[in-house]
Amino acid sequence: MVKAVVAGASGGIGQPLSLLLKLCPLVDELALYDVVNTPGVAADLSHISSNAVSIPISLGFGTDDWKIAGYLPKDDGAKAAFKGADIIVIPAGIPRKPGMTRDDLFNINAGIVKGLIEIAAEVAPTAFILVISNPVNSTVPISAEVLKSKGVFNPQRLFGVTTLDIVRAETFVSEISGKAPTELTVPVIGGHSGETIVPLFSKVTPSVSIPSDKYDALVNRVQFGGDEVVKAKDGAGSATLSMAFAGFRFAEKLLKAIKGEKGLVEPTYVYLPGVPGGKEVAEVVGCDFFSVPVELGPNGAEKATNPLAGITEKEKELLAACTKGLKGNIEKGVTFAHNPP
Ligand code: NAD
Ligand code: LMR
DSSP states (O other): OOEEEEETTTSTTHHHHHHHHHHOTTOSEEEEEOSSSHHHHHHHHHTSOSSSOOOOGGGTOOGGGOSEEEEOSGGGHHHHHHTTOSEEEEOOSOOOOTTOOGGGGHHHHHHHHHHHHHHHHHHOTTOEEEEOSSOHHHHHHHHHHHHHHTTOOOGGGEEEOOHHHHHHHHHHHHHHHOSOGGGOBOOEEEOSSGGGEEEOGGGOBSOOOOOHHHHHHHHHHHHTHHHHHHHHHTTSOSOOHHHHHHHHHHHHHHHHHHTTOOOEEEEEEEEGGGSTTHHHHHHHHTOSEEEEEEEEETTEEEEEOOOOTTOOHHHHHHHHHHHHHHHHHHHHHHHHHHSOO
C-alpha cells in the first residue's frame, strides 16, 4: 500500500498534481494538505473512479476510512495527513510575480518548507520527500538540515524536483532538432534558477546537432523558461500545469523504482555526499547539493552519475557560473535552518 501526500494541494500546482496522483495505479491512498480548501479538492477528486479509492465524506466516515482525504491545519491536520506517508510532495508556498527572482520567495517559503519538514520528520521519518517549493536551491538544504537536526536525514530519500528544466529542454531541443521530445534524453544539471540551470546539449541522446547561431538562445530559454511563463501569466503566478506534469513524472518514476523497476534515471537535486557515487561528483562540481542524473531504486537515490566527462568548453563556462551562484543559495538555506528569524 502506498500513501502519497501533497502539501500545498489546493494550489496551482497542487490541484493538477493531486489529480495525476489520483489517477496513478501506483498510489493507494492520497492525503491532501493545505492551509485552505482541501476538503473541497478532496471531495471533488474522490468522485473519480480510480485506484486511490474514496469513501464519500458525506457518509461521515472518520478520516482513517478515507482513501483520499483533505486536511487543514486545525486539529493537527498536517500530522494526520503526513502520518505514515511513503511519499510526500511539497508544492506549498508562494509563486513569483513578474520582476521577482526565485530567491525573492525565500523569506516566506523557507519558513513554510521548514515547518512542513519538521512535521514529516516527526510522523513520516522514512518518507521519500520531493521538494517543489522555490527557491529549490535553498529549500532542499533547509529540508536536509531540519531532517538532520531531528536525526532522520536519509539523503537517498530527499529530492529537489528539477524535472521541469528537463521537460523544457526536451521540448525546446525537439523544436530545433525535429526529433520527438519523448525520444530525447537531455541532461540538465546544477540547480533550479537562471544561471544555476546547466543544460548539457553535448550529452543529448540520441545525439542532436544544435546550430551554433541557435546555441546561446537555446541555453537561455532553458535557464529562463520559468520567466517566460511568469511574464505570460502577468501577475497570476508561475508554471503550474507543466510543473504538475513534471512533478508527477518524477514521482511516478520514483514509485516505479521503489517497486523494483530497473534502469530508471532522472536528474534531481540531491545532497551528493549522501548518495552512492555522489561524493566524487560533489568534489568535481564543487557543491554538495547539485542536480545530476540519479539512478532510482528501492532505496530512492541509488546512484549519482558524473555527467561531466567530455563536456564542451561552453558547458564548462556554464558550469562555473552555476557553481558560483549555487554555493550562496545553499549557504543561505543552511544558515536559515540553524538560525531562523
Ligand atoms: P499557489 O499559490 O498556486 O499554491 C501554493 C499553495 O500552497 C496554496 O494553495 C497555499 O494555500 C499553500 N500553502 C501556503 N502555505 C502553506 C503551508 N504552510 N502548508 C501547506 N500549504 C501551504 O502556488 P503554485 O503556483 O502552486 O507554486 C507553488 C510553489 O512551487 C512556488 O514556490 C513556486 O515557485 C514553486 N514552483 C516550483 C517549480 C519547480 O520547478 N520546482 C515549478 C513551478 C513552481
Ligand atoms: C519554473 O521554473 O517555472 C518555476 O521555478 C517557477 C518560477 O518561478 O519560474
